[in-house]
Amino acid sequence: MKELFDYFGQLIKLSETEIAAIQKTCSIKKGSKQEIIEAIGSTANAIYFLRSGVVRTFYYKDGIEVTEYFALAGDLVARVKSLLTNKPSAKAIQLLEDGELIAINATQFFELFKTYPNIERLYLLLLEASYIAVVERVENIQFHSAKERYAALILKEELMQKVPLKYIASYLGITQVSLSRIRANSTIS
Amino acid sequence: MKELFDYFGQLIKLSETEIAAIQKTCSIKKGSKQEIIEAIGSTANAIYFLRSGVVRTFYYKDGIEVTEYFALAGDLVARVKSLLTNKPSAKAIQLLEDGELIAINATQFFELFKTYPNIERLYLLLLEASYIAVVERVENIQFHSAKERYAALILKEELMQKVPLKYIASYLGITQVSLSRIRANSTIS
DNA sequence: TTAATCCATTAACATATGTTAAGTAATGAG
DNA sequence: CTCATTACTTAACATATGTTAATGGATTAA
Known part of the structure; x- marks a missing residue:
């Protein structure tokens, strides 16, 4: 232990x-x-x-x-x-x-x-x-948008690798659809 | 004391x-x-x-x-x-x-x-x-909209009587303008 | 009292997120 | 391996909230 x-x-x-x-x-x-x-x-x-x-x-x-x-x-x-x-x-x-x-x-x-x-x-x-x-x-x-919260969370690589996005979405307080949208936008820029 | x-x-x-x-x-x-x-x-x-x-x-x-x-x-x-x-x-x-x-x-x-x-x-x-x-x-x-949070807060009458709405708005995490809108809508229904 | 400032509302438009539905990719059970 | 299910994405439209600006009422300072 x-x-x-x-x-x-x-x-x-x-x-x-x-x-x-x-x-x-x-x-x-x-x-x-x-x-x-x-x-x-x-x-x-x-x-x-x-x-x-x-x-x-x-x-x-x-x-x-x-x-x-x-x-x-x-x-x-x-x-x-x-x-x-x-x-x-x-x-x-x-x-x-x-x-x-x-x-x-x-x-x-x-x-x-x-x-x-x-x-x-x-x-x-x-x-x-x-x-x-x-x-x-x-x-x-x-006081942060879902996009900003996602940007912060994405830094925890281990989490992102191991956790399905639907759980990430609900943790962020948004739907999985919104998360997909955010991901799609943030990869462009 | x-x-x-x-x-x-x-x-x-x-x-x-x-x-x-x-x-x-x-x-x-x-x-x-x-x-x-x-x-x-x-x-x-x-x-x-x-x-x-x-x-x-x-x-x-x-x-x-x-x-x-x-x-x-x-x-x-x-x-x-x-x-x-x-x-x-x-x-x-x-x-x-x-x-x-x-x-x-x-x-x-x-x-x-x-x-x-x-x-x-x-x-x-x-x-x-x-x-x-x-x-x-x-x-x-x-997991509650600003409207729902306002509805819950409004029950604390003493607070509502004594606190300017601009502070209530920032406590709810919204702008004063949004709060006005919510208040306008909720009194109609 | 008057003028200046602050508070709250409203309107018009912009953006973010929700909802529903469809499609594709990935995963798991047999 | 195949089928069924689950995970993820995208699109179209609806709703909630943000932003800016204008207005009138309330409060405060002089």
Whole structure:
């Protein structure tokens, strides 16, 4: 689980004991392309660290599937609202490539806060970073055109190679038809 | 400061000692309509609780002023990214009505975490709630038309009464002209 | 009070994105 | 390999929002 603890180590220094304690809450989950890791309607109880592959989270809005987030190897994924409220999630987590995840059991992880304040601190730092990321996403969505957002996203080459355009379109908040149009125009110039 | 501790008390039970400790980090700030409480370019070091009045946060995007957030009496306001990174903020906090704020000194507040784990826990709960609110804002922006977002916002009567439409428009991510058009259409139907 | 500025609306036209439908290319199941 | 399905593109038209400009009412400063 070296990758996971490298990731955490960038946020806070953890002792061997703390690492061991977290490790006990973890399990490995392998899956194949298209596989639903957590389904809509289930209550979240894991924070995932993606070791390899690509995953997305998605939900349905007026019967249409909407991609909320992509994660590549080295990213965390969770259905945060459901984790925090203990209510069924409207969102699903799906592998878009064969991949391997480290699943941190949230209940067990939160339990560790009582014994290891440092782990609670780690969680706090993760929350802060996520909060800033979402605020920036709001700014991005609200004040850039779909074309500009696409231009920014295209820089993440790995994503573009591995993710079908229909998911990219719904992530950008536009239809696949609009995305095609944008792609057609931007290659000309 | 009763209102503030009522607000916190809904999230976590605080002891008298803890309340007293937080209270020491607080000061009262009064201001008048239009007054800039924190200016663009300054580094944030306070979390505000609005006792009375209305405030907004805003920033400039390509030379155009963008309203990010409105707070009414009983809400918290902060320039979170700047608080957490200790870097100058691109955002400003402004009163839109005469009002009174409780300013929590962030440095002092964060210091309390060492002595009072419960206060760190309070902060964590505030972060969690804010995170969920921003994620919901993303969903709202990305998958509702400006018209729908306006229809939702109009329900907050106090806001509509006290906030000039130009700020509402920029909060909705549209021009004032578009908002006028939406308003004209929605009153007919 | 007057003049200047700001706020909100409206109109006319431009652009971006949605919707529907059709066609082609790529993928997957048997 | 073949067929069926899925992914992507393109076209035509509809709708939403942007841009610019003009106007009148409200607010503010002198």
